[in-house]
């Protein structure tokens with residue numbers, strides 16, 4: 001009887017499954033990529049000097065975890081499906097007036113608050129950064145993700161309409177200080193295994209320690225192993241007061257890395273002109289920009305959004321996320337997304 005009931009149930013569910021399959025078929029995944037040649041990225045020799053190790057870290061994690069590629073593919077598919085449904089609902093004439101229930105859109109989620117635990121791992125007094133330095137970074141994160149940063153007014157007219165309040169905020173819940181004789185932690189997550197994350201399914205963990213090798217920071221994308229989930233930033237690049245080093249002394253390294261943690265790619269797509277960051281309103285580019293570029297900076301036949309947090313420019317010269325980046329980040333908190341633990 002149980003088997004028969006199951007058969008009946010299966011038959012009844014068939015039409016629904018077909019509809020779901022048809023909807024999913026509309027999501028184009030043909031441009032999706034995970035592996036990059038980030039180990040040799042950049043369009044000129046000087047650009048071999050990568051600030052952020054997140055893409056190389058992803059290459060390593062993909063090599064070490066057989067199921068990670070499929071997991072991140074499904075996360076991307078879910079993101080695109082949500083964004084496509086949201087765009088359809090908005091574009092549908094008369095929608096809302098015909099009694100149809102609107103599909104959940106990234107805009108309808110409300111403000112998402114992210115609890116933050118900071119692990120300060122130090123081998124000398126300087127690296128044991130002050131509470132004031134930590135608080136300055138928390139203030140910058142909140143300003144940058146809510147678009148209340150004072151330098152947002154510097155965005156040129158071409159992109160001014162795209163400046164986004166991501167409606168994501170951050171609350172510091174705990175600072176853990178660890179004295180350790182190790183002076184450099186590298187990029188293989190050794191610091192995370194030494195000092196494991198606290199509640200990573202609903203807490204952003206940030207390790208502040210000396211990475212070495214000229215690396216300012218690196219993040220783990222959504223979908224990666226929980227035991228290494230979070231962001232690592234060098235103490236000199238954290239916050240804007242105390243032990244900080246110009247020109248990365250305005251706390252934007254952490255803003256950039258938390259962008260990766262919330263599934264944003266580098267704005268140039270870590271490839272040539274045709275490789276995208278999966279965000280429609282950010283112009284294509286063929287490589288990172290450094291320093292403080294003047295506007296317009298033209299690559300791939302359009303003006304680069306050099307002032308975006310996901311470029312490699314100096315801290316004082318990056319001051320916006322775009323509306324497309326906002327929508328992409330927020331899908332990870334929605335049904336089927338990898339960070340629903342923060343909203344449930």
Ligand SMILES: [Zn+2]
Pocket residue numbers: 052053054055256257260266
């Ligand atoms: Zn990066």
